Amino acid sequence: MVHWAQRTVRTLRRNGRDGVAPSPRRDHRSRRARLENRVAYIFLAPWLIGMVVFAIGPMLISLYLSFTRYDLFTEPVWTGLDNYTRMFFRDTRWRTSLEVTSAFVFWTVPLRLVFALGVAMVLNRALRGVSLYRAIYYLPSLLGGSVAIAILWRQVFGSQGLLNQVLAPLGLPTTSWIANPDTALSTLIILGVWQFGSPMIIFLAGLKQIPKELYEAANIDGASKLAMFFRITVPLLTPIIFFNLIMQMISSFQSFTPAFIISGGSGGPANSTLFYTLYLYQQAFSSFRMGYASALAWTLVLIIALFTVVNFVASRYWVFYQDEGKK
Amino acid sequence: MKRAPRTTWLIHLGLAAGAILMLYPLLWMISSSFKPPSLIFRDLGLWPSATTLDNYRYGWTALNIPFSRFFLNSFLISSLSVIGTVISASFTAYAFARLEFRFKRPLFALMLMTLMLPGHVTLIPQYVLFLRLDWINTFYPLWVPSFFGGGAFFIFLNVQFIRSIPRELDEVAEVDGANHFQVYWRIIFPLSLPALITTAVFAFLWSWDDFFSQLLYISDIRLHTVPLALRAFLDSSGESSFGPLFAMSTLSLIPVFVLFVLAQRFLVQGIATSGVKG
Numbered sequence: 009m010v011h012w013a014q015r016t017v018r019t020l021r022r023n024g025r026d027g028v029a030p031s032p033r034r035d036h037r038s039r040r041a042r043l044e045n046r047v048a049y050i051f052l053a054p055w056l057i058g059m060v061v062f063a064i065g066p067m068l069i070s071l072y073l074s075f076t077r078y079d080l081f082t083e084p085v086w087t088g089l090d091n092y093t094r095m096f097f098r099d100t101r102w103r104t105s106l107e108v109t110s111a112f113v114f115w116t117v118p119l120r121l122v123f124a125l126g127v128a129m130v131l132n133r134a135l136r137g138v139s140l141y142r143a144i145y146y147l148p149s150l151l152g153g154s155v156a157i158a159i160l161w162r163q164v165f166g167s168q169g170l171l172n173q174v175l176a177p178l179g180l181p182t183t184s185w186i187a188n189p190d191t192a193l194s195t196l197i198i199l200g201v202w203q204f205g206s207p208m209i210i211f212l213a214g215l216k217q218i219p220k221e222l223y224e225a226a227n228i229d230g231a232s233k234l235a236m237f238f239r240i241t242v243p244l245l246t247p248i249i250f251f252n253l254i255m256q257m258i259s260s261f262q263s264f265t266p267a268f269i270i271s272g273g274s275g276g277p278a279n280s281t282l283f284y285t286l287y288l289y290q291q292a293f294s295s296f297r298m299g300y301a302s303a304l305a306w307t308l309v310l311i312i313a314l315f316t317v318v319n320f321v322a323s324r325y326w327v328f329y330q331d332e333g334k335k
Numbered sequence: 336m337k338r339a340p341r342t343t344w345l346i347h348l349g350l351a352a353g354a355i356l357m358l359y360p361l362l363w364m365i366s367s368s369f370k371p372p373s374l375i376f377r378d379l380g381l382w383p384s385a386t387t388l389d390n391y392r393y394g395w396t397a398l399n400i401p402f403s404r405f406f407l408n409s410f411l412i413s414s415l416s417v418i419g420t421v422i423s424a425s426f427t428a429y430a431f432a433r434l435e436f437r438f439k440r441p442l443f444a445l446m447l448m449t450l451m452l453p454g455h456v457t458l459i460p461q462y463v464l465f466l467r468l469d470w471i472n473t474f475y476p477l478w479v480p481s482f483f484g485g486g487a488f489f490i491f492l493n494v495q496f497i498r499s500i501p502r503e504l505d506e507v508a509e510v511d512g513a514n515h516f517q518v519y520w521r522i523i524f525p526l527s528l529p530a531l532i533t534t535a536v537f538a539f540l541w542s543w544d545d546f547f548s549q550l551l552y553i554s555d556i557r558l559h560t561v562p563l564a565l566r567a568f569l570d571s572s573g574e575s576s577f578g579p580l581f582a583m584s585t586l587s588l589i590p591v592f593v594l595f596v597l598a599q600r601f602l603v604q605g606i607a608t609s610g611v612k613g
Contacts, residue, residue, distance in 0.1 A: 041435065047515040048436035055427040055446075055490065058483025063449055066460035073459060080463070130350060135343070143599055144354040150595055150602070151361070154544045155562040156584035159569055160364045163577050168376045170363060202357070206606050213607035254451075262453050265546045269566060288455060293551065298459050305455040312453055 074303035079296045091303035102304070104279045105287035106311075111193060112283065113260045116200035121252055123204040128211035129241070142212070149205030157199070158269035162186060165195040186270055189278040196281060199266050207252040214248035215241070246327040254319055261312050264289070284308055368581040375577055391586075394579030397568055400556060402583060405564040412477045412560060413542040419481035420489055420538035421531050427484055428493030428527075429519050433505065450487040462551060476552040477545070481538065489534045495608055496530035497523055533605035536598045540591060561587045 049056075074091055076084035095102050127145055131138055151157050164170040167184035175182050185191045218241065226236050242249075267275065267283040275282030275290070288308070292301035359381075367375045368390050370383045378384065395402045430436065431443055465476045484490060504526070505518050513521065524531075546562040553563060565583060572580065595602065 044434055044515065045436045048430045048434035051426045051430035051434065051519070052436075052442070054423045054482060055484035058423075058480065059445070059449070062461060062480050062483060063452070063457055066457035066464070069460035070456055070458070080466070127353070130346060135346065141350050141354060142603070145357060146603070147595060148357060150540065151588060151591060154588065154591070155546050155565045156587045159565060159580055159584050160360055163581075164360055170360070170379065173376070173379050209603055209606045258451055258453070262455065269569070272570070285455060292459060302459050305453075305458060309453055309456045316451065
């Protein structure tokens with residue numbers, strides 16, 4: 009089941025060259041083939057229109073807007089690279105938002121993957137009630153992005169919240185975790201890590217695909233559990249680890265709702281939860297700097313693309329594809 | 336391999352402890368929503384020593400307009416999104432999975448690329464578009480786009496699924512004189528039902544929780560969705576009324592719980608086959 013993940017990753021590596029199996033009928037375009045072509049475009053029409061109207065068109069327009077000053081109500085004014093030079097050299101809040109977001113991604117993604125893999129390993133065995141455990145561990149990732157959970161988090165980590173009620177009787181230090189600039193981001197990281205369920209499910213599907221014979225053979229050779237984990241499980245799982253890493257990174261960079269609700273839209277205290285997307289939202293919809301916000305958006309895309317490309321390049325050295333050896 | 340019963344027992348203990356830790360905040364919120372306000376900040380336990388429905392009564396009407404209105408708004412938007420996503424993702428997926436057409440490979444690659452594209456880069460022009468259409472403070476921006484492809488995740492999920500349906504079925508129907516539309520409608524659509532259910536459930540949940548778009552396009556209180564209403568309630572009451580806030584938050588999660596329980600199998604399969612985020 010998960011094997012498509014490996015295929016997708018490879019497909020993207022090859023710039024989409026092999027996304028679709030080559031068509032045997034491609035060269036002689038009979039009447040039938042022409043008809044099929046027409047029918048296909050009828051089926052594709054809604055998506056194609058959507059691509060142009062809601063994706064490609066807006067992308068190009070926002071690229072243009074990123075070189076302008078635009079307040080939504082008067083015509084955009086071309087300002088060349090002003091938005092970008094301002095962002096890179098003069099905007100300290102932008103730099104802060106980048107640091108906050110990077111710190112969030114840097115902690116959340118690896119921790120989430122470690123928990124996801126760890127729990128998946130434990131759940132990947134014949135155990136009674138395994139589907140119940142799986143459901144329970146998965147549930148937070150379905151709820152975690154909601155406003156309701158953000159409200160809950162605000163209470164749990166507030167000055168009179170659940171956490172302090174646990175800590176105080178134990179004589180441990182208490183603080184208002186969300187109002188303290190040193191700890192506010194940590195509460196969001198905990199919320200992020202709490203949602204390790206969906207990569208866990210993907211890991212579980214991947215673990216099921218590892219042939220049992222490998223472990224049996226290793227067992228006969230007297231390999232320890234630890235050796236089996238590092239020599240069999242991890243190498244065979246690297247494509248899935250890689251896939252999860254990329255997808256989790258992309259989505260973590262775009263996290264918005266928890267920071268917005270927990271900080272009341274400000275990114276506070278002291279900008280400590282000023283996520284990139286939150287800053288972008290403020291610039292666009294509080295200050296109506298649409299041109300500048302477009303530049304922020306494009307920079308975010310480039311940052312994510314850069315991280316993704318670096319990961320793809322690095323993946324050549326650590327991701328192992330089973331069928332590569334056979335070629 | 337046979338394991339010692341002791342080890343199995345320890346694993347169960349660890350898993351159960353972890354599960355309780357994972358669910359504790361959630362269960363505590365539900366339990367607190369039934370506690371009198373004075374207890375919320377004192378009672379750590381899950382079983383309230385005194386229960387009341389006051390939080391629900393107060394919370395339901397705390398915003399002048401009862402929460403029933405917000406639930407209706409949310410249900411309306413989510414339902415329309417589900418319809419749009421299921422129909423258009425299935426259409427698109429059928430073409431990619433079964434038909435031959437020009438530019439198939441570049442278009443498929445393009446679709447896969449939008450899978451990774453951050454939405455923020457299209458945000459502002461889309462906002463301008465909806466502003467020009469006079470769609471601000473209407474539900475249109477929240478569901479109309481779902482009728483135009485429904486998102487790359489869902490297209491991809493359905494492509495993968497349709498590819499697994501034996502082609503012989505199409506061919507038999509074609510021999511019987513069925514055209515592509517009939518093949519789609521009589522064979523592909525009914526047989527891809529599991530993938531369509533997965534699509535519908537995720538589309539509903541994402542639309543239900545899509546706070547960001549709702550925040551952008553809706554400001555009129557009568558058009559508020561449940562997440563927007565929760566946020567408005569939080570802003571107006573602050574830290575003082577966590578009881579009613581918890582009560583309404585709990586209610587807002589009920590549709591998610593229900594779908595989770597009813598469609599867990601489809602959710603798990605959907606994630607495992609397409610890697611969609613949860």
